[in-house]
Amino acid sequence: MALKSESSFKEYLKKLPDDTIIKYYSDVEYSPFPVILIQEYTRRFQQKSKNEIIKDLKYQTRLARKKTQEIGKMAKKHTSVNDVTKQKSQEIIKQAKQKGYSISEKISNKRHKISSKLKNTAKSKIQKTVNAGKNLKTSKKENLELLENLAKLKDAGIITAKEFQEKKKKILSKI
Numbered sequence: 216m217a218l219k220s221e222s223s224f225k226e227y228l229k230k231l232p233d234d235t236i237i238k239y240y241s242d243v244e245y246s247p248f249p250v251i252l253i254q255e256y257t258r259r260f261q262q263k264s265k266n267e268i269i270k271d272l273k274y275q276t277r278l279a280r281k282k283t284q285e286i287g288k289m290a291k292k293h294t295s296v297n298d299v300t301k302q303k304s305q306e307i308i309k310q311a312k313q314k315g316y317s318i319s320e321k322i323s324n325k326r327h328k329i330s331s332k333l334k335n336t337a338k339s340k341i342q343k344t345v346n347a348g349k350n351l352k353t354s355k356k357e358n359l360e361l362l363e364n365l366a367k368l369k370d371a372g373i374i375t376a377k378e379f380q381e382k383k384k385k386i387l388s389k390i
Contacts, residue, residue, distance in 0.1 A: 224248045228255040358386050 228236065228251065240256040253268050362383060369379040 221248055221251055224251055225255070228252065233259060358389055362386055 228239075231239075236252075236256055236259060239252055249272070250268075253271065257268065365374070365379055365382050365386075368374045369376060374382075
């Protein structure tokens, strides 16, 4: 589409998705019709007043001036954009490494705490279960039935009299 007039530019902007409008708005100083772009942005997102739009334009102008001054300083120092980009990238990587290290330390500490809690909980639950099993007692009626069954086994010749006497002592000690 040829952007020859303000009206063609307005129509073009209306057809663009929101994310493209936001990108264009952040680079408004490069737009052929900056006021129209700002109007479309505000129509979609914020409905700013003319004073707020002018304020934003002034802010964008200050940012552009600041960028120009930085580029001028770099030119005086004979610093290339790649050097600055490399330096900023190294700073970002350093910060990311530090943050990653601190996060990994926190995760490690939490892992140790959770691990010890799980071990203690598991030990106590196992111990409770073992104690419950030890404390589990059979009733007198069940013990007497067991003695009768042992006597039948002895009479049938399946167990010896000696085995019967040993089992009988154990059962009687529980009663």
